[in-house]
Amino acid sequence: MDFKTQVAGAGGLASIASDALLVVVAGDAVPKDLDKALADVLSAAVAHGDLSLKPGQVFYAHHVAGVKAPRVCFAAAGDGAVKGFRKAVAAGLGALKGGGAKSVAVALAGAVDAGAAHGEALVAAASDALYVYRATKPSAPAASKLASVAFVVAKAQQAAVAAGLKVGEAVAAGVELARECANRPGNHCTPSHLAAEAKRLAKGHGLKVEVLDRKDCEKLGMGSFLAVAQGSAEPPKFIVARYHGAAKDVAPLVLVGKGITFDTGGISLKPAAEMDEMKFDMGGAASVLGTLRAVAALKAKVNLVGIIPTCENMPDGRAIKPGDVVTSMSGQTIEILNTDAEGRLILCDALTYAERLKPAAVVDIATLTGACVIALGHHRSGLFSADDTLATELLAAGEKAADLAWRMPLDEEYDEALKSNFADMGNVGGRAGGAITAAMFLKRFTAKLRWAHLDIAGTAWKSGAAKGATGRPVGLLTHWVLSQAK
Ligand code: BES
Ligand code: MN
Ligand code: ZN
Secondary structure: OEEEEEEOOOOOHHHOOOOEEEEEEOOOOOOOOOOHHHHHHHHHHHHOOOOOOOOOOEEEEEOOOOOOOOEEEEEEOOOOOHHHHHHHHHHHHHHHOOOOOOEEEEEEEOOOOOOHHHHHHHHHHHHHHHOOOOOOOOOOOOOOOOOEEEEEEOHHHHHHHHHHHHHHHHHHHHHHHHHHHHHOOOOOOOHHHHHHHHHHHHHHHOOEEEEEOHHHHHHHOOHHHHHHHOOOOOOOEEEEEEEEOOOOOOOOEEEEEOEEEEEOOOOOOOOOOOHHHHHHHHHHHHHHHHHHHHHHHOOOOOEEEEEEEEEEEOOOOOOOOOOEEEEOOOOOEEEEOOOOOOHHHHHHHHHHHHHHHOOOEEEEEEOOOHHHHHHHOOOOEEEEEOOHHHHHHHHHHHHHHOOOEEEOOOOHHHHHHHOOOOOOEEOOOOOOOHHHHHHHHHHOOOOOOOEEEEEOOOOOEEOHHHOEEOOOOHHHHHHHHHHOOO
Protein backbone atom coordinates (compact mmCIF):
# COMPACT_ATOMS: atom_id res chain seq x y z
CA MET A 1 0.00 0.00 0.00
CA ASP A 2 1.30 3.39 -1.06
CA PHE A 3 0.50 6.57 0.91
CA LYS A 4 1.08 10.16 -0.12
CA THR A 5 -0.19 13.67 0.41
CA GLN A 6 -1.74 15.75 -2.34
CA VAL A 7 -2.83 19.38 -2.49
CA ALA A 8 -6.20 19.91 -4.15
CA GLY A 9 -5.95 22.09 -7.25
CA ALA A 10 -8.15 25.02 -8.21
CA GLY A 11 -10.99 22.65 -9.11
CA GLY A 12 -11.20 21.42 -5.53
CA LEU A 13 -12.05 17.87 -4.51
CA ALA A 14 -14.47 17.49 -7.41
CA SER A 15 -11.66 17.63 -9.95
CA ILE A 16 -9.36 15.05 -8.32
CA ALA A 17 -8.54 12.17 -10.64
CA SER A 18 -8.77 9.06 -8.51
CA ASP A 19 -10.76 5.84 -8.69
CA ALA A 20 -12.57 6.84 -5.52
CA LEU A 21 -12.99 9.88 -3.34
CA LEU A 22 -13.52 9.41 0.39
CA VAL A 23 -14.81 12.58 2.03
CA VAL A 24 -14.49 12.40 5.79
CA VAL A 25 -17.00 14.83 7.23
CA ALA A 26 -16.23 16.54 10.54
CA GLY A 27 -19.06 18.14 12.46
CA ASP A 28 -22.80 17.55 12.44
CA ALA A 29 -23.66 19.69 9.42
CA VAL A 30 -22.72 19.79 5.75
CA PRO A 31 -19.35 21.62 5.65
CA LYS A 32 -19.68 25.12 4.18
CA ASP A 33 -16.45 24.98 2.19
CA LEU A 34 -17.24 21.69 0.45
CA ASP A 35 -17.43 21.79 -3.37
CA LYS A 36 -20.99 22.38 -4.53
CA ALA A 37 -21.31 19.09 -6.43
CA LEU A 38 -20.31 17.15 -3.32
CA ALA A 39 -22.25 19.34 -0.90
CA ASP A 40 -25.46 18.81 -2.92
CA VAL A 41 -25.21 15.02 -2.72
CA LEU A 42 -24.29 15.09 0.95
CA SER A 43 -27.15 17.47 1.80
CA ALA A 44 -29.62 15.30 -0.09
CA ALA A 45 -28.38 12.11 1.59
CA VAL A 46 -28.73 13.72 5.03
CA ALA A 47 -32.13 15.24 4.15
CA HIS A 48 -33.49 11.91 2.88
CA GLY A 49 -32.30 10.03 5.96
CA ASP A 50 -29.68 7.99 4.07
CA LEU A 51 -26.81 9.33 6.15
CA SER A 52 -26.71 10.63 9.69
CA LEU A 53 -23.55 12.48 10.57
CA LYS A 54 -22.71 10.19 13.49
CA PRO A 55 -19.13 8.86 13.70
CA GLY A 56 -18.58 5.85 11.47
CA GLN A 57 -21.74 6.29 9.32
CA VAL A 58 -21.12 6.09 5.56
CA PHE A 59 -22.92 6.94 2.34
CA TYR A 60 -21.73 5.65 -1.03
CA ALA A 61 -22.57 7.07 -4.44
CA HIS A 62 -21.53 6.28 -8.00
CA HIS A 63 -20.93 8.83 -10.78
CA VAL A 64 -21.89 11.98 -9.00
CA ALA A 65 -22.56 14.78 -11.50
CA GLY A 66 -19.72 17.29 -11.51
CA VAL A 67 -17.27 14.99 -9.66
CA LYS A 68 -14.39 13.47 -11.59
CA ALA A 69 -13.80 10.44 -9.33
CA PRO A 70 -16.35 7.76 -10.32
CA ARG A 71 -16.93 6.61 -6.75
CA VAL A 72 -17.70 8.91 -3.88
CA CYS A 73 -18.00 7.87 -0.28
CA PHE A 74 -18.89 10.14 2.63
CA ALA A 75 -17.94 9.03 6.13
CA ALA A 76 -18.90 10.91 9.28
CA ALA A 77 -16.12 11.62 11.78
CA GLY A 78 -17.90 13.26 14.69
CA ASP A 79 -15.96 16.32 15.83
CA GLY A 80 -13.08 15.52 13.47
CA ALA A 81 -10.65 14.60 16.24
CA VAL A 82 -8.33 11.68 15.50
CA LYS A 83 -10.46 8.98 17.11
CA GLY A 84 -13.56 9.76 15.05
CA PHE A 85 -11.45 10.35 11.94
CA ARG A 86 -9.91 6.90 12.21
CA LYS A 87 -13.32 5.32 12.71
CA ALA A 88 -14.66 7.18 9.67
CA VAL A 89 -11.73 6.14 7.45
CA ALA A 90 -12.11 2.54 8.55
CA ALA A 91 -15.83 2.62 7.72
CA GLY A 92 -15.27 4.43 4.41
CA LEU A 93 -12.55 2.04 3.25
CA GLY A 94 -14.76 -0.80 4.45
CA ALA A 95 -17.39 0.38 1.96
CA LEU A 96 -14.87 0.87 -0.85
CA LYS A 97 -12.47 -2.00 -0.39
CA GLY A 98 -14.56 -4.73 -2.02
CA GLY A 99 -15.10 -2.66 -5.17
CA GLY A 100 -13.06 -1.93 -8.25
CA ALA A 101 -11.12 1.11 -7.05
CA LYS A 102 -7.33 0.85 -7.05
CA SER A 103 -6.68 4.40 -5.88
CA VAL A 104 -8.51 6.46 -3.33
CA ALA A 105 -8.19 10.12 -2.40
CA VAL A 106 -9.15 10.91 1.19
CA ALA A 107 -10.07 14.40 2.36
CA LEU A 108 -11.13 15.79 5.71
CA ALA A 109 -13.94 18.32 5.26
CA GLY A 110 -15.36 20.58 7.93
CA ALA A 111 -14.08 22.75 10.72
CA VAL A 112 -11.00 20.68 11.54
CA ASP A 113 -7.64 20.86 9.76
CA ALA A 114 -5.83 17.60 9.18
CA GLY A 115 -2.59 17.23 11.13
CA ALA A 116 0.17 14.68 11.67
CA ALA A 117 -2.04 12.57 13.92
CA HIS A 118 -4.68 12.37 11.17
CA GLY A 119 -2.03 11.17 8.73
CA GLU A 120 -0.98 8.49 11.15
CA ALA A 121 -4.56 7.45 11.82
CA LEU A 122 -5.26 7.20 8.10
CA VAL A 123 -2.44 4.69 7.61
CA ALA A 124 -3.46 2.73 10.69
CA ALA A 125 -7.08 2.46 9.54
CA ALA A 126 -6.12 1.56 5.98
CA SER A 127 -3.60 -1.13 6.84
CA ASP A 128 -6.01 -2.54 9.39
CA ALA A 129 -8.82 -2.70 6.81
CA LEU A 130 -6.63 -4.39 4.22
CA TYR A 131 -4.67 -6.90 6.32
CA VAL A 132 -5.18 -10.54 5.35
CA TYR A 133 -3.60 -13.51 7.16
CA ARG A 134 -2.09 -15.87 4.64
CA ALA A 135 0.78 -17.77 6.28
CA THR A 136 -1.16 -21.01 6.72
CA LYS A 137 -4.10 -20.07 4.46
CA PRO A 138 -2.56 -19.19 1.10
CA SER A 139 -5.98 -19.46 -0.52
CA ALA A 140 -7.25 -16.39 1.36
CA PRO A 141 -8.41 -13.82 -1.19
CA ALA A 142 -6.92 -10.33 -1.20
CA ALA A 143 -8.96 -7.94 0.90
CA SER A 144 -8.99 -5.34 -1.83
CA LYS A 145 -7.65 -3.99 -5.11
CA LEU A 146 -6.83 -0.74 -3.32
CA ALA A 147 -3.14 -0.02 -3.73
CA SER A 148 -2.70 3.71 -3.24
CA VAL A 149 -4.10 6.27 -0.86
CA ALA A 150 -3.65 10.01 -1.29
CA PHE A 151 -4.47 12.31 1.62
CA VAL A 152 -5.77 15.55 0.12
CA VAL A 153 -4.73 18.45 2.36
CA ALA A 154 -4.19 22.21 2.28
CA LYS A 155 -0.68 23.34 1.40
CA ALA A 156 -0.14 24.63 4.94
CA GLN A 157 -0.79 21.20 6.44
CA GLN A 158 1.08 19.12 3.89
CA ALA A 159 4.41 18.79 5.72
CA ALA A 160 2.79 17.83 9.03
CA VAL A 161 0.45 15.30 7.44
CA ALA A 162 3.29 13.79 5.39
CA ALA A 163 5.31 13.35 8.59
CA GLY A 164 2.29 11.65 10.15
CA LEU A 165 2.00 9.29 7.19
CA LYS A 166 5.65 8.35 7.60
CA VAL A 167 5.29 7.49 11.29
CA GLY A 168 2.04 5.73 10.46
CA GLU A 169 3.68 3.57 7.81
CA ALA A 170 6.46 2.53 10.20
CA VAL A 171 3.99 1.70 12.97
CA ALA A 172 1.72 -0.15 10.53
CA ALA A 173 4.63 -2.29 9.33
CA GLY A 174 5.48 -3.06 12.96
CA VAL A 175 1.86 -3.88 13.75
CA GLU A 176 1.70 -6.14 10.72
CA LEU A 177 4.86 -8.01 11.76
CA ALA A 178 3.42 -8.49 15.24
CA ARG A 179 0.11 -9.76 13.82
CA GLU A 180 1.83 -12.10 11.42
CA CYS A 181 3.92 -13.64 14.20
CA ALA A 182 1.06 -13.92 16.68
CA ASN A 183 -1.49 -15.30 14.21
CA ARG A 184 0.76 -18.20 13.24
CA PRO A 185 -0.32 -21.39 15.00
CA GLY A 186 1.78 -22.88 17.77
CA ASN A 187 3.20 -25.64 15.60
CA HIS A 188 4.55 -23.03 13.18
CA CYS A 189 5.43 -20.18 15.53
CA THR A 190 7.79 -22.04 17.87
CA PRO A 191 10.55 -20.45 19.98
CA SER A 192 12.98 -21.30 17.15
CA HIS A 193 10.67 -19.56 14.67
CA LEU A 194 10.64 -16.40 16.80
CA ALA A 195 14.44 -16.52 16.94
CA ALA A 196 14.56 -16.84 13.15
CA GLU A 197 12.12 -13.92 12.79
CA ALA A 198 14.35 -11.80 15.03
CA LYS A 199 17.37 -12.67 12.89
CA ARG A 200 15.48 -11.86 9.71
CA LEU A 201 14.42 -8.53 11.15
CA ALA A 202 18.03 -7.86 12.14
CA LYS A 203 19.24 -8.44 8.58
CA GLY A 204 16.65 -6.15 7.06
CA HIS A 205 16.96 -3.36 9.60
CA GLY A 206 20.54 -3.36 10.86
CA LEU A 207 19.89 -4.80 14.33
CA LYS A 208 22.26 -7.02 16.28
CA VAL A 209 20.65 -10.23 17.45
CA GLU A 210 21.94 -12.77 19.92
CA VAL A 211 20.02 -15.98 20.61
CA LEU A 212 20.87 -17.84 23.82
CA ASP A 213 19.98 -21.52 23.98
CA ARG A 214 19.21 -23.76 26.94
CA LYS A 215 22.89 -24.24 27.84
CA ASP A 216 23.60 -20.49 27.78
CA CYS A 217 20.60 -19.88 30.00
CA GLU A 218 21.74 -22.60 32.41
CA LYS A 219 25.11 -20.88 32.73
CA LEU A 220 23.35 -17.61 33.54
CA GLY A 221 21.30 -19.37 36.23
CA MET A 222 17.89 -18.80 34.64
CA GLY A 223 16.29 -21.54 36.72
CA SER A 224 12.82 -20.03 36.55
CA PHE A 225 12.68 -19.59 32.76
CA LEU A 226 14.12 -23.05 32.16
CA ALA A 227 11.66 -24.61 34.61
CA VAL A 228 8.77 -23.56 32.34
CA ALA A 229 10.61 -24.81 29.25
CA GLN A 230 11.47 -28.24 30.68
CA GLY A 231 8.11 -29.82 29.87
CA SER A 232 8.38 -29.11 26.15
CA ALA A 233 10.13 -30.89 23.31
CA GLU A 234 10.69 -27.51 21.66
CA PRO A 235 14.02 -25.98 22.70
CA PRO A 236 13.70 -22.65 24.54
CA LYS A 237 15.34 -19.52 23.14
CA PHE A 238 16.35 -16.30 24.87
CA ILE A 239 16.48 -13.57 22.24
CA VAL A 240 18.34 -10.29 22.67
CA ALA A 241 17.92 -7.83 19.76
CA ARG A 242 19.73 -4.49 19.79
CA TYR A 243 19.02 -1.35 17.81
CA HIS A 244 21.64 1.41 17.97
CA GLY A 245 20.37 4.84 16.96
CA ALA A 246 22.20 6.96 19.53
CA ALA A 247 25.75 7.25 20.83
CA LYS A 248 27.20 4.12 22.46
CA ASP A 249 27.18 5.63 25.94
CA VAL A 250 23.46 6.48 25.87
CA ALA A 251 21.65 4.10 28.24
CA PRO A 252 19.28 1.87 26.27
CA LEU A 253 15.53 1.51 26.60
CA VAL A 254 14.65 -2.14 27.10
CA LEU A 255 11.47 -3.95 26.06
CA VAL A 256 10.88 -7.43 27.49
CA GLY A 257 8.21 -9.51 25.71
CA LYS A 258 6.54 -12.67 27.02
CA GLY A 259 7.13 -15.31 24.37
CA ILE A 260 5.06 -18.36 25.38
CA THR A 261 4.40 -19.81 21.93
CA PHE A 262 1.71 -22.04 23.40
CA ASP A 263 0.29 -22.07 26.91
CA THR A 264 -1.50 -25.29 27.80
CA GLY A 265 -1.26 -24.35 31.48
CA GLY A 266 1.18 -27.23 32.01
CA ILE A 267 0.27 -29.74 34.74
CA SER A 268 -2.26 -27.13 35.97
CA LEU A 269 -3.91 -27.79 32.60
CA LYS A 270 -6.28 -25.24 31.11
CA PRO A 271 -9.83 -26.24 30.09
CA ALA A 272 -10.25 -27.17 26.40
CA ALA A 273 -12.59 -24.33 25.44
CA GLU A 274 -10.71 -21.61 23.57
CA MET A 275 -7.36 -23.14 24.43
CA ASP A 276 -6.35 -22.59 20.80
CA GLU A 277 -6.15 -18.89 21.63
CA MET A 278 -3.15 -19.60 23.82
CA LYS A 279 -1.09 -19.54 20.62
CA PHE A 280 -1.39 -15.76 21.11
CA ASP A 281 0.50 -16.01 24.40
CA MET A 282 3.58 -14.68 22.63
CA GLY A 283 1.81 -11.41 21.80
CA GLY A 284 4.21 -9.49 24.04
CA ALA A 285 7.19 -10.93 22.17
CA ALA A 286 5.54 -10.12 18.85
CA SER A 287 4.99 -6.52 19.92
CA VAL A 288 8.66 -6.20 20.85
CA LEU A 289 9.70 -7.35 17.35
CA GLY A 290 7.13 -5.03 15.77
CA THR A 291 8.31 -2.05 17.81
CA LEU A 292 11.95 -2.74 16.95
CA ARG A 293 10.94 -2.77 13.32
CA ALA A 294 9.05 0.54 13.53
CA VAL A 295 11.77 2.28 15.54
CA ALA A 296 14.52 1.07 13.20
CA ALA A 297 12.54 2.13 10.11
CA LEU A 298 12.19 5.63 11.57
CA LYS A 299 15.91 5.70 12.48
CA ALA A 300 14.99 7.03 15.92
CA LYS A 301 17.91 8.50 17.86
CA VAL A 302 17.70 6.05 20.75
CA ASN A 303 19.30 2.81 21.79
CA LEU A 304 16.70 0.08 22.15
CA VAL A 305 17.07 -3.54 23.24
CA GLY A 306 14.35 -6.14 22.85
CA ILE A 307 14.54 -9.17 25.15
CA ILE A 308 12.36 -12.18 24.45
CA PRO A 309 12.33 -15.26 26.66
CA THR A 310 10.44 -17.82 24.60
CA CYS A 311 9.31 -21.41 25.19
CA GLU A 312 6.19 -23.57 25.37
CA ASN A 313 4.25 -24.37 28.55
CA MET A 314 3.40 -28.09 28.29
CA PRO A 315 2.33 -30.96 30.58
CA ASP A 316 4.89 -33.77 30.47
CA GLY A 317 6.75 -36.32 32.58
CA ARG A 318 9.53 -33.79 32.89
CA ALA A 319 7.26 -30.78 33.42
CA ILE A 320 7.23 -28.69 36.60
CA LYS A 321 4.62 -29.70 39.18
CA PRO A 322 2.65 -27.64 41.69
CA GLY A 323 4.80 -27.30 44.78
CA ASP A 324 8.13 -27.44 42.92
CA VAL A 325 10.63 -24.83 44.05
CA VAL A 326 13.02 -23.24 41.55
CA THR A 327 15.83 -20.71 41.89
CA SER A 328 15.59 -17.66 39.65
CA MET A 329 18.56 -15.85 38.09
CA SER A 330 18.21 -13.23 40.85
CA GLY A 331 18.87 -15.92 43.47
CA GLN A 332 15.33 -15.64 44.88
CA THR A 333 13.49 -18.95 45.16
CA ILE A 334 9.96 -19.47 43.85
CA GLU A 335 7.37 -22.06 44.85
CA ILE A 336 5.41 -22.89 41.71
CA LEU A 337 1.91 -23.30 43.11
CA ASN A 338 0.25 -23.12 39.69
CA THR A 339 2.12 -24.09 36.53
CA ASP A 340 -0.32 -21.95 34.53
CA ALA A 341 1.18 -18.79 36.05
CA GLU A 342 4.19 -19.35 33.78
CA GLY A 343 4.50 -15.92 32.18
CA ARG A 344 5.90 -14.31 35.33
CA LEU A 345 8.33 -17.23 35.68
CA ILE A 346 9.96 -16.53 32.33
CA LEU A 347 9.77 -12.74 32.67
CA CYS A 348 11.47 -12.58 36.07
CA ASP A 349 14.70 -14.00 34.69
CA ALA A 350 14.51 -11.71 31.66
CA LEU A 351 14.11 -8.70 34.00
CA THR A 352 17.15 -9.81 35.98
CA TYR A 353 19.07 -10.22 32.72
CA ALA A 354 18.03 -6.66 31.75
CA GLU A 355 19.99 -5.26 34.73
CA ARG A 356 23.27 -5.93 32.97
CA LEU A 357 22.30 -3.56 30.12
CA LYS A 358 22.17 -0.64 32.62
CA PRO A 359 18.95 0.54 30.98
CA ALA A 360 17.35 3.97 31.23
CA ALA A 361 14.00 2.19 31.56
CA VAL A 362 12.54 -1.29 31.14
CA VAL A 363 9.01 -2.05 29.98
CA ASP A 364 7.74 -5.61 29.91
CA ILE A 365 4.80 -6.55 27.74
CA ALA A 366 2.86 -9.72 28.49
CA THR A 367 -0.42 -11.51 27.93
CA LEU A 368 -0.10 -12.18 31.63
CA THR A 369 -3.47 -12.65 33.33
CA GLY A 370 -7.07 -13.48 32.61
CA ALA A 371 -7.77 -11.24 35.60
CA CYS A 372 -6.63 -8.21 33.59
CA VAL A 373 -9.27 -9.04 30.98
CA ILE A 374 -11.89 -9.11 33.74
CA ALA A 375 -10.63 -5.78 35.10
CA LEU A 376 -10.27 -3.78 31.88
CA GLY A 377 -11.92 -5.76 29.09
CA HIS A 378 -10.55 -5.53 25.58
CA HIS A 379 -10.08 -1.79 25.05
CA ARG A 380 -7.27 -0.77 27.36
CA SER A 381 -4.08 -2.58 28.35
CA GLY A 382 -3.19 -2.65 32.05
CA LEU A 383 -0.25 -0.44 32.98
CA PHE A 384 1.68 -0.97 36.20
CA SER A 385 4.59 1.14 37.38
CA ALA A 386 5.85 2.56 40.63
CA ASP A 387 7.51 5.35 38.61
CA ASP A 388 4.99 8.16 38.02
CA THR A 389 7.03 9.77 35.24
CA LEU A 390 7.37 6.54 33.30
CA ALA A 391 3.69 5.73 33.80
CA THR A 392 2.67 9.19 32.57
CA GLU A 393 4.91 8.87 29.51
CA LEU A 394 3.45 5.49 28.60
CA LEU A 395 -0.16 6.61 29.07
CA ALA A 396 0.51 9.67 26.88
CA ALA A 397 2.14 7.50 24.20
CA GLY A 398 -0.97 5.32 24.21
CA GLU A 399 -3.19 8.37 23.73
CA LYS A 400 -1.03 9.56 20.86
CA ALA A 401 -1.15 6.20 19.12
CA ALA A 402 -4.83 5.53 19.90
CA ASP A 403 -3.53 2.40 21.64
CA LEU A 404 -4.79 3.03 25.13
CA ALA A 405 -3.66 1.81 28.53
CA TRP A 406 -5.02 2.33 32.04
CA ARG A 407 -2.92 2.62 35.18
CA MET A 408 -3.36 -0.05 37.84
CA PRO A 409 -2.13 -0.03 41.45
CA LEU A 410 1.02 -1.58 42.94
CA ASP A 411 0.47 -1.00 46.67
CA GLU A 412 2.75 -3.03 48.94
CA GLU A 413 -0.29 -4.61 50.63
CA TYR A 414 -0.87 -6.72 47.51
CA ASP A 415 2.54 -8.32 47.94
CA GLU A 416 1.43 -10.29 50.99
CA ALA A 417 -0.51 -12.68 48.78
CA LEU A 418 2.78 -14.03 47.40
CA LYS A 419 4.08 -15.37 50.76
CA SER A 420 5.26 -18.99 50.77
CA ASN A 421 6.34 -21.35 53.54
CA PHE A 422 8.78 -23.11 51.23
CA ALA A 423 10.40 -20.40 49.11
CA ASP A 424 11.00 -16.65 48.97
CA MET A 425 7.65 -16.34 47.19
CA GLY A 426 4.85 -18.29 45.59
CA ASN A 427 4.06 -17.71 41.91
CA VAL A 428 0.36 -16.98 42.48
CA GLY A 429 -1.62 -14.90 44.94
CA GLY A 430 -5.15 -16.20 44.63
CA ARG A 431 -8.07 -14.96 42.56
CA ALA A 432 -8.51 -11.51 44.10
CA GLY A 433 -6.64 -8.81 42.21
CA GLY A 434 -4.92 -11.40 40.04
CA ALA A 435 -3.50 -8.88 37.55
CA ILE A 436 -2.05 -6.85 40.41
CA THR A 437 -0.46 -9.75 42.32
CA ALA A 438 1.11 -10.89 39.03
CA ALA A 439 2.62 -7.41 38.64
CA MET A 440 3.75 -7.49 42.30
CA PHE A 441 5.56 -10.76 41.56
CA LEU A 442 7.46 -9.08 38.70
CA LYS A 443 8.14 -6.03 40.87
CA ARG A 444 10.22 -8.23 43.19
CA PHE A 445 12.74 -8.54 40.35
CA THR A 446 12.95 -4.86 39.46
CA ALA A 447 14.50 -3.17 42.52
CA LYS A 448 17.43 -1.99 40.39
CA LEU A 449 15.32 -0.89 37.42
CA ARG A 450 13.09 1.96 36.26
CA TRP A 451 10.33 -0.38 35.28
CA ALA A 452 6.79 -0.61 33.92
CA HIS A 453 4.63 -3.60 33.07
CA LEU A 454 1.92 -3.78 30.41
CA ASP A 455 -0.62 -6.59 30.78
CA ILE A 456 -2.01 -7.02 27.26
CA ALA A 457 -4.09 -10.16 27.90
CA GLY A 458 -7.26 -8.32 26.82
CA THR A 459 -5.84 -6.29 23.93
CA ALA A 460 -3.33 -8.48 22.05
CA TRP A 461 -5.96 -10.41 20.14
CA LYS A 462 -9.64 -10.63 19.27
CA SER A 463 -11.85 -13.69 19.77
CA GLY A 464 -14.92 -14.83 17.88
CA ALA A 465 -15.57 -14.23 14.17
CA ALA A 466 -12.77 -11.65 13.95
CA LYS A 467 -10.34 -13.94 15.76
CA GLY A 468 -6.82 -12.68 15.24
CA ALA A 469 -3.91 -10.72 16.65
CA THR A 470 -4.27 -6.94 16.89
CA GLY A 471 -0.59 -6.00 16.86
CA ARG A 472 -1.11 -3.98 20.04
CA PRO A 473 0.69 -2.33 21.76
CA VAL A 474 3.21 -1.61 18.96
CA GLY A 475 1.68 1.87 18.50
CA LEU A 476 1.97 2.77 22.18
CA LEU A 477 5.52 1.41 22.48
CA THR A 478 6.78 3.06 19.29
CA HIS A 479 5.44 6.44 20.39
CA TRP A 480 6.98 6.01 23.82
CA VAL A 481 10.37 5.15 22.33
CA LEU A 482 10.15 8.12 19.93
CA SER A 483 9.30 10.39 22.89
CA GLN A 484 12.55 9.33 24.58
CA ALA A 485 14.81 10.41 21.69
CA LYS A 486 17.06 13.22 22.84
N1 BES B 1 -1.52 -16.65 29.27
C1 BES B 1 -2.31 -16.71 30.44
C2 BES B 1 -3.14 -15.45 30.65
C3 BES B 1 -4.37 -15.32 29.81
C4 BES B 1 -5.48 -16.10 30.04
C5 BES B 1 -4.43 -14.37 28.82
C6 BES B 1 -6.62 -15.94 29.28
C7 BES B 1 -5.59 -14.18 28.07
C8 BES B 1 -6.67 -14.98 28.30
C9 BES B 1 -1.43 -16.86 31.68
O1 BES B 1 -0.29 -17.61 31.49
C10 BES B 1 -2.25 -17.56 32.69
O2 BES B 1 -2.61 -18.68 32.46
N2 BES B 1 -2.54 -16.90 33.81
C11 BES B 1 -3.34 -17.46 34.81
C12 BES B 1 -2.77 -17.06 36.15
C13 BES B 1 -3.39 -17.75 37.31
C14 BES B 1 -3.04 -19.21 37.29
C15 BES B 1 -2.91 -17.11 38.58
C16 BES B 1 -4.76 -16.91 34.64
O3 BES B 1 -4.92 -15.75 34.30
O4 BES B 1 -5.69 -17.68 34.81
MN1 MN C 1 -0.64 -19.70 31.77
ZN1 ZN D 1 0.47 -17.63 29.60
